[in-house]
Amino acid sequence: MAFPSIDALLDQHQQPHTDDLLEWLRIPSVSSDPHAKAEVRAAGQWVADRLKAAGLTVEWIETQGHPLIYAETPAVPGAPIALVYGHYDVQPAEPLDLWHTPAFEPDIRDGNVYARGATDDKGQVLTHVQAVIRLLETGQPLPLQIKFMIEGEEEVGSANLERMLPELAEKLACDVVVISDSSQFAPGQPAITYGLRGIATFELKVDGPRQDLHSGSFGGAVMNPGIALAKLIAAIVDDQGRIQLPGFYDDVLPLSDDERAQFAALPHTDQAFAESLGVDQLFGEAGYTALERKWARPTFDVNGLTCGHQGAGVKTIIPATASAKLSCRLVPNQDPEKIASALESFIATQCPPGVRATVQRDHGAPGMVANLNSPFITAAQHALGEAFGKPPVMIREGGSIPIVQQFQETLGADCLLLGWGLNDDNAHSPNEKFCLADYHRGIKASAYLWQAIGNLSNSR
Amino acid sequence: MAFPSIDALLDQHQQPHTDDLLEWLRIPSVSSDPHAKAEVRAAGQWVADRLKAAGLTVEWIETQGHPLIYAETPAVPGAPIALVYGHYDVQPAEPLDLWHTPAFEPDIRDGNVYARGATDDKGQVLTHVQAVIRLLETGQPLPLQIKFMIEGEEEVGSANLERMLPELAEKLACDVVVISDSSQFAPGQPAITYGLRGIATFELKVDGPRQDLHSGSFGGAVMNPGIALAKLIAAIVDDQGRIQLPGFYDDVLPLSDDERAQFAALPHTDQAFAESLGVDQLFGEAGYTALERKWARPTFDVNGLTCGHQGAGVKTIIPATASAKLSCRLVPNQDPEKIASALESFIATQCPPGVRATVQRDHGAPGMVANLNSPFITAAQHALGEAFGKPPVMIREGGSIPIVQQFQETLGADCLLLGWGLNDDNAHSPNEKFCLADYHRGIKASAYLWQAIGNLSNSR
Numbered sequence: 043m044a045f046p047s048i049d050a051l052l053d054q055h056q057q058p059h060t061d062d063l064l065e066w067l068r069i070p071s072v073s074s075d076p077h078a079k080a081e082v083r084a085a086g087q088w089v090a091d092r093l094k095a096a097g098l099t100v101e102w103i104e105t106q107g108h109p110l111i112y113a114e115t116p117a118v119p120g121a122p123i124a125l126v127y128g129h130y131d132v133q134p135a136e137p138l139d140l141w142h143t144p145a146f147e148p149d150i151r152d153g154n155v156y157a158r159g160a161t162d163d164k165g166q167v168l169t170h171v172q173a174v175i176r177l178l179e180t181g182q183p184l185p186l187q188i189k190f191m192i193e194g195e196e197e198v199g200s201a202n203l204e205r206m207l208p209e210l211a212e213k214l215a216c217d218v219v220v221i222s223d224s225s226q227f228a229p230g231q232p233a234i235t236y237g238l239r240g241i242a243t244f245e246l247k248v249d250g251p252r253q254d255l256h257s258g259s260f261g262g263a264v265m266n267p268g269i270a271l272a273k274l275i276a277a278i279v280d281d282q283g284r285i286q287l288p289g290f291y292d293d294v295l296p297l298s299d300d301e302r303a304q305f306a307a308l309p310h311t312d313q314a315f316a317e318s319l320g321v322d323q324l325f326g327e328a329g330y331t332a333l334e335r336k337w338a339r340p341t342f343d344v345n346g347l348t349c350g351h352q353g354a355g356v357k358t359i360i361p362a363t364a365s366a367k368l369s370c371r372l373v374p375n376q377d378p379e380k381i382a383s384a385l386e387s388f389i390a391t392q393c394p395p396g397v398r399a400t401v402q403r404d405h406g407a408p409g410m411v412a413n414l415n416s417p418f419i420t421a422a423q424h425a426l427g428e429a430f431g432k433p434p435v436m437i438r439e440g441g442s443i444p445i446v447q448q449f450q451e452t453l454g455a456d457c458l459l460l461g462w463g464l465n466d467d468n469a470h471s472p473n474e475k476f477c478l479a480d481y482h483r484g485i486k487a488s489a490y491l492w493q494a495i496g497n498l499s500n501s502r
Numbered sequence: 503m504a505f506p507s508i509d510a511l512l513d514q515h516q517q518p519h520t521d522d523l524l525e526w527l528r529i530p531s532v533s534s535d536p537h538a539k540a541e542v543r544a545a546g547q548w549v550a551d552r553l554k555a556a557g558l559t560v561e562w563i564e565t566q567g568h569p570l571i572y573a574e575t576p577a578v579p580g581a582p583i584a585l586v587y588g589h590y591d592v593q594p595a596e597p598l599d600l601w602h603t604p605a606f607e608p609d610i611r612d613g614n615v616y617a618r619g620a621t622d623d624k625g626q627v628l629t630h631v632q633a634v635i636r637l638l639e640t641g642q643p644l645p646l647q648i649k650f651m652i653e654g655e656e657e658v659g660s661a662n663l664e665r666m667l668p669e670l671a672e673k674l675a676c677d678v679v680v681i682s683d684s685s686q687f688a689p690g691q692p693a694i695t696y697g698l699r700g701i702a703t704f705e706l707k708v709d710g711p712r713q714d715l716h717s718g719s720f721g722g723a724v725m726n727p728g729i730a731l732a733k734l735i736a737a738i739v740d741d742q743g744r745i746q747l748p749g750f751y752d753d754v755l756p757l758s759d760d761e762r763a764q765f766a767a768l769p770h771t772d773q774a775f776a777e778s779l780g781v782d783q784l785f786g787e788a789g790y791t792a793l794e795r796k797w798a799r800p801t802f803d804v805n806g807l808t809c810g811h812q813g814a815g816v817k818t819i820i821p822a823t824a825s826a827k828l829s830c831r832l833v834p835n836q837d838p839e840k841i842a843s844a845l846e847s848f849i850a851t852q853c854p855p856g857v858r859a860t861v862q863r864d865h866g867a868p869g870m871v872a873n874l875n876s877p878f879i880t881a882a883q884h885a886l887g888e889a890f891g892k893p894p895v896m897i898r899e900g901g902s903i904p905i906v907q908q909f910q911e912t913l914g915a916d917c918l919l920l921g922w923g924l925n926d927d928n929a930h931s932p933n934e935k936f937c938l939a940d941y942h943r944g945i946k947a948s949a950y951l952w953q954a955i956g957n958l959s960n961s962r
Contacts, residue, residue: 241818243816250781251779251781252779252780256901256930257803257831258699258701258902259899259900259925261796261829262743262786262799262831263779263784263796264784264786265781268805268806268807269735269802271732272731272733272736272804273735273741276732276733276735276737279729281733281854315723319712319724321710321711321712321725322856323856325854326722336721336723340722341722342729344727344809345728345810345811345816345817345818345819346728346809346811347807347808347810347824349806349807350804350806350807350827351805351827352806356805356827356865357827358703358803358805359806360803364804364807366728367816369717369721371718394741396784396785397781404816405816440722441719442718
């Protein structure tokens, strides 16, 4: 190791590292809460102070919303530049009564810290902060320049960072973006995520009679908007899970045989996966495995349905209107705009008689797949293998992180998605947790990663 | 006329009759409101007092809920007995902000009285009370015995009256039950309603994963309960509006050619009907006209849908569960229990893989069709024709009044449904109204009806 003292330093600092995490988690930085502005800023201030104390140049960038925290170590001529992206804001903690211990009073049980933000994303982004702090403490110069962009609006859509990205491009210029805001493949099985799905979301509304009608006096005379909505949704996906929107699959980048083989080799059984979700069997597009379907095939999902009487008891009406919140996950090369147009034309042609159906487009973002030949992937494979004692597997993620695609495009950088979390960490749910052993392994992996990336420049 | 003075008495009392109605409507007798018990009783007391003052024997029958008001004129040996059924309770007035004048401050505009309960049912049942009061004022003996059963729980399901009906059967024994709680066919076109549909209501629930899942991380891997629910509902009704539940139509009593001809002769156009409902075209079971479909063909309707995210904005989840409130209107000879079993077996066989679907039965009631050869129908045709200046048309009603079927069965009596209201009276909606001219015509028709029924016994 080029930094012989880093392992010792990390071992010595396990307790302070844990204490730091607990301290940060106590700040209820809920970005969607208009009454929590001071707390959100305080959480940004906390990490800015840490970075400044370690000697980084820190910049506080105001936005129309919560501030961006930018920090950098000195430039290293000829060496790569890495940008760490993460966020200091958290999801709301509601419903509070489902938490076993209060969301903002971190509690350590069975080796996990339980608190809102533990895994998403304070615990994960802090691994990189701690690694850099300790590396600087060794007194040896860093073999690369490390930049941090830690924002306070990831949980509300990153609109300000996205808008400001072009003007920040020079400041954030880098060779690789490192993001730890996801999960390992399984406990103790680290992973490098090289693909993300895109997304397109919609609201479908079906309008029938001017007002709710008595289902006795009028039933049989008019199309029921609730039935019409059901028929439209039912027509979109066939019984084999194939999406019927015209041209939906036209631009799909097919999985390579190599990828399919890699996925098939991963430790996964449908039965265990189904059990973990509480369903008796999985379901999805015919001809693909569950991992293929959730990582690399496009989907159509109902996110919500609203229609008529929803309270207790019976109200025998023909509802005036019915609506559905819908989302498609897209794969690389699919265009959210084309998908939206396909949905609109499908609905226009399939709408039953006697009702009007309208599609409202919400938002869209394309999927991404990383450059699998990137030297940074090789570096990360080495670092994660050393820190976790097991080589990482290469996986994709079914979710969407629109900012990653933007970083790729605007900064022209490779992206490394290195998740230290676990799939059952309850991000966005009650009792969010983060395994402390993974936190410490993540810090170690981060320290090794900077060394490995530095070695790349030595071998150039 | 056997009562030469009744027309004059009715004309003289138009203003007091109107004043009485306004007074009764000011009592907010909302039976579903647990805080309105005193007001509900006060509304019962009001009509009990009126009947008592006119010389009827009045009985206050306590129930587990709101009291029943029973009253009777003296028995007339050899003459028919008529029972007037109605209710003094009203629907809630909410949403209050949609009323142009307060719901319990009756306002007269354009010849209508606007107030909650105006048409449903205070205004309508009061016509019979006023007619009997005035007939008794003529000093001539009534040619029949008239009984009143005015309840305070019609708007909450009549459970107590239904339960107590067997023990009350002797007291309520009669030859004909007269109910005014519905509508004319059109303004100025009186109608006798000789058929009602039955009903069966259900809740269909589809359960998928143990909890809401992230639609990115899991989309494509599991059956979406919202889609499964849509597919089940869509499968129940085909594109021609025909219900696909096994055996659904087996017991349907078909419309006679005479009835179809009668319906076809009624002043009705689909276009005007569609316009009145705010839809560009009607829709329903192929092979039947709109009137046939809403009066005499069974239906399947979605009354409500609940699933996943329904608030503002986007929440990209696979919802853990989805549910629908469903109702079928049934026609005479269909058995609600058989229909419920048919739905259950259909859902069991059609449920998509990876979710569990369950049907919860709510309530059911069979439809009814009156004895078209009843002499009381002839009497009513005469009375309505005289009072409204136009012979009544014979119609059915698509709604369900379960107590009517019970009266038929328990009392063995014919039922006369004589609606004085109009289809746009906004029963159960804001700005409920009742046309004062129809109120006065209804009183006259009631007075003539008792005379006509009395004449029946003379001709026996």
